[in-house]
Amino acid sequence: MAQVRRRSAARVTAAGVAALVAVAALPGGSATATTATTRPAQHVIMFDFDGFDPRFLDGRYAGLAAMPNLRALVADGVHGVAEGSYSSYSNSSRATTATGAYPATHRNTGYYLNQETDRTVSQERYIEPGVETIAQSLRRQGRTAAYLQWYVVQNHGATYGDPEALYVQPGGNCESRADQAVKLLRGEPVDSGGTLVDPARIPDLITVYCDDVDGVLHEGGFSAPELPATLARLDAQIGRVREAARAAGILDRTTFLVTADHGVREWTVPLLPEVVRRLNGTGLTVQVLPSSGATPDPTSEIVVVAAPRTADITLRGRADTPENARRIARIVEGIPGIAAVRDAGDLRRLKASDKLGDLVVEPVEPYHLSTLTDGAPRGSHGALAEAEVPMVLSGAGIRRGVPLRNVGLVDVAPTISALLGVRPPSTAQGRVMRGALERS
Ligand SMILES: [Zn+2]
Structure with a gap:
């Protein structure tokens, strides 16, 4: 625990900044200047809420919890109901989010009989070799990221102790996951598999995974007494992380994305x-x-x-x-x-x-x-009816007040990539959510 790892690249010093500014000011520009102007966001912070049915925002269950922080993102940005993927089990759906590819391509599968092993499988961590995750793609293109309990990319691009593509698994509930995001935004080191890692600067992408709502719904469905408080707790974490981004001075350069893996029936x-x-x-x-x-x-x-x-x-x-x-x-x-x-x-x-x-x-x-x-x-999921998720984008580079239509989980990785000014994962099948983005 005593060991603190730092990014191999040195911190950008005041002199370094001056040099970059000087290069950018040269006639004809430079690669640095071009990248800066075609990158709508310096940072993307994604909340991936397991089992967060789209009807918590619009429709039948919208009255269960006020969720002022999520609604503020909606009011300031774009939102809609997005297609999940089939079948709507968590790991398979989240693999769709992480790769921008459909289950036919990434082949992470849920609740089936594996013909090779002759054994039944509920869920797995499998991703087809050669199918690239956003963690691998961002790392390859020089963007940094921290994945907070977003297990789908663990050992598929993100690892414990890697400051460039950091995997962090704090356990606990959504609050302890958000604690890690707040630490990163404050520039504090985080515990990554027993090693304290100091990413030295705020990662370009931070993903926060919370499964609180899914657990409550599995146990008691939509009338579970603890559901409203659980939704409120999730919403509060959005508020805490957003506040930490403001305190870090990056709020106007940060895009927030809130989505889920599936709904629930x-x-x-x-x-x-x-x-x-x-x-x-x-x-x-x-x-x-x-x-x-x-x-x-x-x-x-x-x-x-x-x-x-x-x-x-x-x-x-x-x-x-x-x-x-x-x-x-x-x-x-x-x-x-x-x-x-x-x-x-x-x-x-x-x-x-x-x-x-x-x-x-x-x-x-x-x-x-x-x-x-x-x-x-x-409550449960897996069928086509619950292959639907909320999709909220708000902040840097995002339009305001337009409905978001014809989008899906396959579009998340390409859209995050576009916001950060890089190419999507090489095997992605989804598209950039153009309707969400400001025209530059
Ligand atoms: Zn579930």
């Missing part, structure tokens, strides 16, 4: 028993598996990975034919309470990961496909 009524009953009617051997670390029996022909908002179905042996996939989809679609059965064509159109099964079944609220049968009110 509620569930109480079990539908899995009926799905299994109908599947048994096919005469094929059906097996329901828990979503983590389970291996199917060699004789199982229809393997179901059960989760509240999705049931992933893999067909094996003699069951693994296009005719059976069509037949089973028709049977399951006919069950009251089923919203959709996504087949191979649907999954391709959704740009979903090819590691998902042959079919993915989704229920409508309040039905669910988990093995629980106690009827307790809970």
